[in-house]
Amino acid sequence: MENLVRENLSINIKIIDLLNEQIKMEAKASSMYLAMASWCEQHGYDHSAKLFYDQSAEEREHMLKIFKFINDNGGMAYAPEVPKVSHEYESILDLYKTALHEEIQVSKSIQSIFLTCRKEKDVASELFLQWFVNEQLEEEQKMRHAVKIYELHGDDVENLYALDKRISRG
Amino acid sequence: MITFTLSSNKYQLNFHGKEMLLSFCELLAFRNTINAIDIDSHFYNDHSGIEIVPLCNLKEILILETTDVIELKKIIHAIFTPKEVEVLN
Numbered sequence: 001m002e003n004l005v006r007e008n009l010s011i012n013i014k015i016i017d018l019l020n021e022q023i024k025m026e027a028k029a030s031s032m033y034l035a036m037a038s039w040c041e042q043h044g045y046d047h048s049a050k051l052f053y054d055q056s057a058e059e060r061e062h063m064l065k066i067f068k069f070i071n072d073n074g075g076m077a078y079a080p081e082v083p084k085v086s087h088e089y090e091s092i093l094d095l096y097k098t099a100l101h102e103e104i105q106v107s108k109s110i111q112s113i114f115l116t117c118r119k120e121k122d123v124a125s126e127l128f129l130q131w132f133v134n135e136q137l138e139e140e141q142k143m144r145h146a147v148k149i150y151e152l153h154g155d156d157v158e159n160l161y162a163l164d165k166r167i168s169r170g
Numbered sequence: 171m172i173t174f175t176l177s178s179n180k181y182q183l184n185f186h187g188k189e190m191l192l193s194f195c196e197l198l199a200f201r202n203t204i205n206a207i208d209i210d211s212h213f214y215n216d217h218s219g220i221e222i223v224p225l226c227n228l229k230e231i232l233i234l235e236t237t238d239v240i241e242l243k244k245i246i247h248a249i250f251t252p253k254e255v256e257v258l259n
Contacts, residue, residue: 004176004179004181004194005194005249005250008194013250017205074194075198076195076198076199076202078202
């Protein structure tokens with residue numbers, strides 16, 4: 001019976017379960033960034049709004065990438081239920097700190113699956129996840145950069161909108 | 171009694187005398203449904219102890235008691251647990 005499972009599945013079933021959990025996480029992040037884009041637009045942070053619209057689309061792309069990987073390798077990907085996300089933030093700094101926290105959680109989760117792949121000797125999934133490990137470094141850095149800028153220069157209200165422009169330049 | 175056997179590349183589920191053939195894809199969906207059942211909740215006072223589970227793309231429906239759920243969880247886990255020698259093959 002086990003051989004037939006192996007004949008149908010190119011990747012480890014435990015990894016498929018974890019990747020399905022990751023799909024939920026990416027979907028939640030995508031929704032959260034959409035809420036952040038909305039908050040930014042309402043408060044006049046147009047450049048940050050653009051950044052979060054793009055981030056939201058990117059998280060959805062990540063989700064679909066994992067989704068396809070599962071289905072292409074004999075597993076079954078599950079469309080995620082998206083949990084409720086917050087639309088309220090104390091300030092633009094609070095918003096970016098929340099985004100950074102989210103990215104760190106996603107990185108931890110990806111790395112944890114990566115290490116499970118290694119433990120389960122699922123080489124194909126490990127190689128697939130390598131791209132995500134690198135991508136997360138970039139995502140974290142993007143948010144960390146914004147947090148630093150607002151922490152250093154964000155006390156002056158007049159300054160906040162000038163900083164918004166600066167963030168879009170990366 | 172619940173058993174799973176192989177029958178010409180399909181999985182034959184015998185559920186207390188009722189026999190059903192599942193493709194691999196249907197087995198995966200069934201596994202997901204069984205794994206999602208919170209067995210602890212069966213022991214709360216307000217739980218009926220019954221689960222109604224569709225399978226084979228809604229062609230069949232199983233009515234499971236707590237003991238059936240526990241047994242199915244064990245069987246399905248065993249089906250999907252690779253033996254050490256197969257991990258790298």
